[in-house]
Amino acid sequence: MSREDFEDEELLIAGQQGVLAGDGFQHMETIQSKVTPGPNGQPSPGYTFELHCINCSTKNGVMVSWLELVDLSAGAIPMDPDLRRPWLLNDRKATPPCSCGRCGKALAVYMTPDEAQRYVRTGIQIGAIQEALVMQRVHAIRNQQAAAYGQRR
Numbered sequence: 001m002s003r004e005d006f007e008d009e010e011l012l013i014a015g016q017q018g019v020l021a022g023d024g025f026q027h028m029e030t031i032q033s034k035v036t037p038g039p040n041g042q043p044s045p046g047y048t049f050e051l052h053c054i055n056c057s058t059k060n061g062v063m064v065s066w067l068e069l070v071d072l073s074a075g076a077i078p079m080d081p082d083l084r085r086p087w088l089l090n091d092r093k094a095t096p097p098c099s100c101g102r103c104g105k106a107l108a109v110y111m112t113p114d115e116a117q118r119y120v121r122t123g124i125q126i127g128a129i130q131e132a133l134v135m136q137r138v139h140a141i142r143n144q145q146a147a148a149y150g151q152r153r
Contacts, residue, residue, distance in 0.1 A: 031109060033119075035126065036063055044128040047119050049109045053100035062098045062109050064119075066129040067137070072116035074141040 031051040038044045046065040053060060068078035068087070072094055078087045080097050087094040093110040100107055111119075123129040 035122065035128065038128075044123070044126065046123075046128075051107060051109065053103060053105060053107060055105040056100060056103040058100055058102040060098075060100055060107055062096060062107060064096055064109070066120070066123050068096065069116045069119045069123070070129070070134050070137050071141065072111065073113050073120050074138040075113055075145065076141045 031049050033047055033049050035044045036046050036048045044066075046063055046069065049062045049064065051060060051062070052058065065081055068080070071078040072087070077089065077094065078096070079085070080087065083097055085097045087096050090108075090110060093112050095108050095110045098107045098109065099105060120129070120134060124131045124134065
């Protein structure tokens with residue numbers, strides 16, 4: 001093994017070229033989120049997460065409703081309102097059941113309950129979701145969790 005074997009890495013460190021140079025690597029590693037604009041001046045329906053498929057690199061947008069975010073923020077497993085399927089869990093994080101629009105491979109928009117709480121707070125601040133509705137739903141979820149815990153004892 002010689003120093004020439006690492007030539008690409010030196011160029012990458014210098015910011016020039018190499019296998020990880022360019023925008024491609026950033027696309028694969030970033031998820032951008034933004035409040036989804038409501039149609040015709042109506043309130044926002046939720047958050048959109050934009051990410052690139054790790055299989056085909058197609059840019060995808062995954063819209064997550066405010067109620068899904070509220071459920072996750074309360075520690076419940078959200079249900080996708082369109083697919084009627086629960087979110088998938090992976091080591092204390094959850095992702096909506098979604099796939100790439102081009103190749104069909106699963107997309108991973110993992111988030112924790114703490115992250116969901118931050119998104120919900122944003123929704124309340126911009127008037128997209130009412131704080132009273134959030135508190136009512138969180139209270140109902142916590143009551144269900146307490147009842148389920150009591151039945152397991």
